[in-house]
Amino acid sequence: MTALTAELGAIVAAAFEAEGLAGTFGRVQLSDRPDLAQFQCNGALAAAKQAKTNPRAVAEKIAARLKTQPMFAKVEIAGPGFINLVLTDAALEGRAAKIASAPASPNGKSAVIDFGGANVAKPMHVGHLRSSVIGDSLQRLFRANGWTVTSDVHLGDWGLQMGQLISEIGHRGIAPIYFDENYRGPYPKDSPITMEDLEEIYPAASAACKAEPARLEEARRATAELQAGRPGYRALWEHFFEVSKVGLEREWGSLGVHFDLWKGEASVDRLIPALIAMLKDKHIAEESEGALIVRVAEPGDKKEMPPLILVKSDGAVNYATTDLATILDRVAEQDPDLILYVVDQRQHLHFEQVFRAARKAGIAGKAMLEHAGFGTMNGTDGKPFKTRAGGVMKLYDLIAMTTAEADKRLHEAGIGADYPAEERADIARKVGIAALKFADLSNFRLTDYVFDLERFTRFEGKTGPYLQYAAVRIQSILRKAGDEGFVAADPLIRSDEERALVLHLLVLPEKLAAAEDNRAPNILCEYAFELAQKFSRFYAEHHILSESDAGVRAARLGLCALTLAVLIKVLDILGIEVPERM
RNA sequence: GACCCCGUAGCUCAGCUGGAUAGAGCAUCGGAUUUCUAAUCCGGCGGUCGCAGGUUCGAGUCCUGCCGGGGUCGCCA
Structure with a gap:
């Protein structure tokens, strides 16, 4: 599924080129002013600046060409020279039906994603939550976008x-x-x-x-x-x-987090002697204060760059060494285009050292090395999250606590009172995990966030449970429609609510791309939340099952089914499961 | 001390490569329900985007300095 903005961008670019201007000015984005347009192109401003002409005049010429395209319901110029675009409902409808069915076509690129990072012999604690949740979401996202992904837990087992x-x-x-x-x-x-x-x-x-x-x-x-x-x-x-x-x-x-590989520091131990010998041979490694080091400072550095310690003075290696050897291993095994490290931001300097050493040694193959760091999870006091006793909370206890809170909420709301105990427990578990993951993922990676169980588990507002609820409602409608023998058809746009919902569905590819580009699942959290909101708006205004016109009913059912498919797809990328009912 | 991240509404946070009137959730105030799951929806209130300069036709976004919070800085991971 190509992004709609890309499709429009190609058309606008052609218009720019026809005017003797660079096609790159034709880039189309979602409108900043949804009240005025669906899409916009700001290229006329930049083009005019370069050509030293009037931006509105440039915009007029482009707009005149665009108006000949039947897919546009409206092409307008606003402000200093924004080109505002509105598509016809037919154009939107025609593209909507395809949005969910498009399978990820391989993009020919491969990535190793390194996350989890638990230590052998130490229980996992809250610090491992973010790496696990963000890393898992990124591996799902990259796969959904066509990458070949190998995830590696990279255990701390050799230090x-x-x-x-x-x-x-x-x-x-x-x-x-x-x-x-x-x-x-x-x-x-x-x-x-x-x-x-x-x-x-x-x-x-x-x-x-x-x-x-x-x-x-x-x-x-x-x-x-x-x-x-x-x-x-x-x-x-x-x-x-x-x-x-x-x-x-x-x-x-x-x-719900899985790894393809359970490798760790120890699994590359066998590669270390040759690595060290090679670094010595190339005079990249040198003796210093009894240790073997690699100097990674570069002339243009603004900050002090301490050397990477390859072999400590006691003869042991530390994780910089195993990280280098791991690059060697990954290049030999996967030869990836990208190695992404989803590790606490506090280790940023470490990765910079390792990446520089790897470049110096030329061991990374074609792989781009990248650290996607993240901030800490704090308590309501703004300090790193601790147990009441002040200790580090184990992940196991955190999950148990969240599940219990979810169960309490369900009970208070009177949900599932008549469900089998087993199903209720399953719902509580899914809701608890969703609350936890959505809260973690909805903040941008690098910022610290405050853990607030009460807020996260609420069914109102921007929470995981709200999204599950939205999906469950749609499932309920579709189930009933099935019971009635109603069939779904391709969506039709007959109202503002339907148009807004369809338009949002169509924007999925842009959001998937943006989330990948920025390694930022929070973009998908935002998208999913808006989708659920737009659906609720549609749902509040339109009857579906009780609609007497079979054609309208079928189209609305189709819109429900499509919304559900997209919502589930995005939630799945976030690692969130939707219960059958709740 | 040097460097990195952060500072946006009462609270928790978005804001993609600078673009049109800075958005959302919660809280608060008002409205909608013989519910296809109201756990919902609609509307109101609420911001000198830490401060001061600079670049630009245009800055929350880029540059410089300062203030505040967090973090890192050779043998832990």
Whole structure:
């Protein structure tokens, strides 16, 4: 489905060219003044500026040519030289029917999207919510727009926290066999520690390292030994990974987030020696203060650019190194056009360093490297979201809390009182997740936002539940229409409400493109909300099932079906499910 | 100290590569219902776009400086 503005833009561009002006002036956009027009072209102003003539005169010439096109109901010049365009209802109707049925045709481009970023052995917390929700939405969006996407969870499983865990377990004497240097294996198949153990051990280990420098030193040594391949530590690490994965899959599963690859820092470990050798050979890497570094500062830099630390003075690598190796891995495996990192904005400098090093080393292939950062989720006090006790809230608890709130709302509204308990629970879950995701996605990525459960779960206003409700109502109408044996036909425009709704439906491709260009799902949130509003307006003004004229009824049913299809498509890109009924 | 992000209505936030009268939700005030799910719809109220300069025919948007909030700055991720 080509965007309508692109179709119009081509026509207007031809008009400019016919006047001996550059076609690029013909760009058409949605009107800023919906009361005056549907679309507009501002090119006459720019063209006149360049040609040093009167913008209105240029606009007049273009408009005269456009008026010969039968698709325009109105071509007007306004203000200093805006060309306002209104399409005929027939032109709108003719394009409407096709909008939802258009499948994504492959665009020949591929992307690796790196998000999730949970750590092995640490429970997911609210900080992982944004990466998961935004990243998942972007992978759905890119796929919907024809990209070949490979999503990778990129687990944090190779850094200091692994050494901290190992040394803590060593201290506790839980599994001595893994620490026996004379033991030659094999190691037990079953993990000596459970997920619950890990949730307790990691904070303890982390605290110990903070309190005692000697413990930190020990953890560093264990990290370096793990990375050097000490068998007992590797075996222990395998257990950490497997045990953690079960828990992480469960949590992402409840959010409806899936990854194509469950790789992590450790999975590129094998590539690191060659990477380092290559960087040394090319004299990109150099020794400094006992560490091996890559200088990434460039002459024009406005800010200080610290070097990237490839190998720490204790011999261990850190995540800059694994990130570089991961680029190598992705180029070898997927050779993508784009690698997109959906990671907290606070890591922006890190990515800049990695990207520069990758460019210097020439390892990124044809891939554009891009960091799509995001801001933090704050509490109502404006500070990073915490539990009442002041601790970090686990994602699991956050989801449980949201689901419970959704359930409460449903109960208060008397919804589903007569539904089976199982269905009610399913609705509460979907509504809770929708509330959470929509709230997160409807803010622009980079801005921080305030978590307000009460507000997010409301059915009124710009919320996930409102959108679900709108979709459910349409489903209800279509179900009843089916019961009555009514059939749908292509939509017709017979009123302002219908015209506004059809026009909005037609604008979907523009919004999908804009959301992709800006890596900004909030554009789709806005679109979906406006769609639901425009539908509600239409719905309030027109009867559908009780309409006696079968033709009108069929056209309105068609408009309902089309709206539903688009709404569901957009909600799906946002990762929001619509219940059958609610 | 340097750099990055943010500062728009009472509150929470949009505003795409500068364009016509700065938008939405909530709150508030008023109206619509023998509902195809009113969990809805319609209307009113509400803003010196942090401040001061600059570029431009035109600036919330671009540039400079300042103020305020958050963040980052060589061996954590």
